[in-house]
Amino acid sequence: xxxxxxxxxxxxxxxxxxxxxxxxxxxxxxxxxxxxxxxxxxxxxxxxxxxxxxxxxxxxxxxxxxxxxxxxxxxxxxxxxxxxxxxxxxxxxxxxxxxxxxxxxxxxxxxxxxxxxxxxxxxxxxxxxxxxxxxxxxxxxxxxxxxxxxxxxxxxxxxxxxxxxxxxxxxxxxxxxxxxxxxxxxxxxxxxxxxxxxxxxxxxxxxxxxxxxxxxxxxxxxxxxxxxxxxxxxxxxxxxxxxxxxxxxxxxxxxxxxxxxxxxxxxxxxxxxxxxxxxxxxxxxxxxxxxxxxxxxxxxxxxxxxxxxxxxxxxxxxxxxxxxxxxxxxxxxxxxxxxxxxx
Amino acid sequence: xxxxxxxxxxxxxxxxxxxxxxxxxxxxxxxxxxxxxxxxxxxxxxxxxxxxxxxxxxxxxxxxxxxxxxxxxxxxxxxxxxxxxxxxxxxxxxxxxxxxxxxxxxxxxxxxxxxxxxxxxxxxxxxxxxxxxxxxxxxxxxxxxxxxxxxxxxxxxxxxxxxxxxxxxxxxxxxxxxxxxxxxxxxxxxxxxxxxxxxxxxxxxxxxxxxxxxxxxxxxxxxxxxxxxxxxxxxxxxxxxxxxxxxxxxxxxxxxxxxxxxxxxxxxxxxxxxxxxxxxxxxxxxxxxxxx
Numbered sequence: 001x002x003x004x005x006x007x008x009x010x011x012x013x014x015x016x017x018x019x020x021x022x023x024x025x026x027x028x029x030x031x032x033x034x035x036x037x038x039x040x041x042x043x044x045x046x047x048x049x050x051x052x053x054x055x056x057x058x059x060x061x062x063x064x065x066x067x068x069x070x071x072x073x074x075x076x077x078x079x080x081x082x083x084x085x086x087x088x089x090x091x092x093x094x095x096x097x098x099x100x101x102x103x104x105x106x107x108x109x110x111x112x113x114x115x116x117x118x119x120x121x122x123x124x125x126x127x128x129x130x131x132x133x134x135x136x137x138x139x140x141x142x143x144x145x146x147x148x149x150x151x152x153x154x155x156x157x158x159x160x161x162x163x164x165x166x167x168x169x170x171x172x173x174x175x176x177x178x179x180x181x182x183x184x185x186x187x188x189x190x191x192x193x194x195x196x197x198x199x200x201x202x203x204x205x206x207x208x209x210x211x212x213x214x215x216x217x218x219x220x221x222x223x224x225x226x227x228x229x230x231x232x233x234x235x236x237x238x239x240x241x242x243x244x245x246x247x248x249x250x251x252x253x254x255x256x257x258x259x260x261x262x263x264x265x266x267x268x269x270x271x272x273x274x275x276x277x278x279x280x281x282x283x284x285x286x287x288x289x290x291x292x293x294x295x296x297x298x299x300x301x302x303x304x305x306x307x308x309x310x311x312x313x314x315x316x317x318x319x320x321x322x323x324x325x326x327x328x329x330x331x332x333x334x335x336x337x338x339x340x341x342x343x
Numbered sequence: 344x345x346x347x348x349x350x351x352x353x354x355x356x357x358x359x360x361x362x363x364x365x366x367x368x369x370x371x372x373x374x375x376x377x378x379x380x381x382x383x384x385x386x387x388x389x390x391x392x393x394x395x396x397x398x399x400x401x402x403x404x405x406x407x408x409x410x411x412x413x414x415x416x417x418x419x420x421x422x423x424x425x426x427x428x429x430x431x432x433x434x435x436x437x438x439x440x441x442x443x444x445x446x447x448x449x450x451x452x453x454x455x456x457x458x459x460x461x462x463x464x465x466x467x468x469x470x471x472x473x474x475x476x477x478x479x480x481x482x483x484x485x486x487x488x489x490x491x492x493x494x495x496x497x498x499x500x501x502x503x504x505x506x507x508x509x510x511x512x513x514x515x516x517x518x519x520x521x522x523x524x525x526x527x528x529x530x531x532x533x534x535x536x537x538x539x540x541x542x543x544x545x546x547x548x549x550x551x552x553x554x555x556x557x558x559x560x561x562x563x564x565x566x567x568x569x570x571x572x573x574x575x576x577x578x579x580x581x582x583x584x585x586x587x588x589x590x591x592x593x594x595x596x597x598x599x600x601x602x603x604x605x606x607x608x609x610x611x612x613x614x615x616x617x618x619x620x621x622x623x624x625x626x627x628x629x630x631x632x633x634x635x
Contacts, residue, residue, distance in 0.1 A: 062454050064625045073355040083359035085460040097451040099380040101387055113376025114459040116369035125349055132346030165355040194347035
């Protein structure tokens with residue numbers, strides 16, 4: 001048995017994975033180092049083809065790294081395969097697994113047997129999860145007749161059958177409508193918080209999803225981790241200045257006077273807004289060297305008789321972080337990937 | 344206990360350490376779990392009665408009429424009926440064992456099986472058990488209906504040996520199916536073509552519609568390699584004990600030993616190929632890449 005002091009939930013060292021394909025090999029992972037602590041909700045964020053799924057396949061023991069080492073709770077993905085499989089589960093977006101001829105209840109029971117639940121405990125467990133995932137009305141419906149959202153809820157129930165210590169989610173909300181995606185996210189959070197120490201590794205290319213769910217995020221592109229941190233930390237990397245959007249009833253003297261104030265980097269009218277009773281308002285974007293400069297701006301506006309109708313601080317998004325790191329947006333990256341790798 | 348806290352363990356390491364009994368029981372449950380959809384499917388979709396019973400019955404009938412037209416000895420009708428019944432098992436082995444893993448991979452099931460804490464042999468056993476239940480019902484119905492319609496009379500002296508031959512034939516056949524399933528894991532898309540190749544030629548060299556001894560050296564070779572050939576030959580010798588059996592094949596007592604050896608060899612080979620090919624598939628990424 002492997003010795004096991006308090007290990008990381010995931011520990012990857014110089015993991016490289018090359019797919020042998022024609023006309024040229026594809027480097028899916030190029031020296032990935034990653035530490036995920038037990039109990040973390042960790043996200044891998046990147047465009048399609050970034051290497052996220054390859055890393056999940058390696059960690060779930062379905063794929064061997066070409067070089068480097070990876071461990072899950074201290075268990076080596078090459079040598080301790082069975083042990084890892086006993087403590088983990090995985091759910092992928094768009095998963096069509098199982099047998100359409102079975103009902104939801106039967107399909108989940110079948111999978112429960114693969115995790116060693118006895119026959120009756122298996123049925124009981126399935127009924128609990130069906131209720132928890134909101135599939136009670138579909139429990140006797142054939143799997144082949146489920147909607148995409150219902151199917152994904154069933155897949156989530158399958159992923160929770162064995163009470164895993166670590167759950168790998170590969171684009172779990174892919175192709176779902178807003179409501180279904182929201183219920184999947186809520187389900188995962190409820191499950192994770194029910195027992196301390198449960199770990200989730202989520203891959204996604206939905207920024208808002210990563211932002212909402214994850215304690216920390218690794219931004220991945222072309223098989224490399226470009227940055228790791230909490231969503232707030234990552235955003236701070238690109239937020240060198242404070243950006244405010246301010247709506248005024250009027251602005252005498254234009255934006256030039258504001259731009260001259262101490263700490264104001266730039267002040268520009270963003271356009272006219274529609275105020276109450278169809279009265280025109282003025283919307284401005286202010287870039288400040290630091291938040292403290294806002295006091296001077298507010299004072300100056302008051303002195304000219306302008307009334308502030310709305311004030312909002314603009315936060316950078318994870319997309320901004322990605323653009324800063326990679327030099328292009330997600331969509332462009334995915335376009336590049338489609339061009340580079342033949343299907 | 345709730346849906347989100349079912350079987351709480353002290354730590355991931357406590358959860359990862361299973362006793363031998365826990366491992367064994369999980370694998371046994373896997374056999375039942377994987378057999379389950381096949382049995383449910385049989386009950387739930389009765390169209391199989393047409394495809395799996397009526398059509399094979401017609402194919403068997405064609406040979407019966409040919410033998411009658413040729414005024415062949417009466418036992419040949421029985422040989423054909425027995426062969427027709429056993430066809431069910433061979434078709435099940437090549438279409439629902441050997442080729443199944445390719446389908447499972449395209450559905451995404453294969454990676455879930457491999458990601459589960461089970462021995463994949465248990466999944467193959469489950470497929471075999473489910474297939475056996477399906478095919479046995481088909482074989483039984485073809486045998487009973489054809490026997491009644493064409494007036495076949497069996498003469499069995501050694502029931503125990505007959506049952507042993509039947510059981511060992513199925514064990515060896517499904518053992519071969521497991522080996523093929525493992526190999527098909529690597530061949531991917533080519534599986535369908537190979538399955539086609541395995542169907543008609545195997546019918547012929549197994550002597551499904553005539554005593555395989557008639558094929559001379561080829562028949563002897565089939566007896567030594569193909570469970571269907573040796574099993575069917577032994578079953579015919581035992582089921583029609585009152586008629587002179589064509590020469591060219593060993594007695595059923597020897598054929599039982601051949602079947603026993605085949606069963607052991609195929610099961611061991613399946614286990615070995617599965618281990619080797621699983622590792623190769625993990626290296627090549629073939630467990631989860633669906634287009635391969």
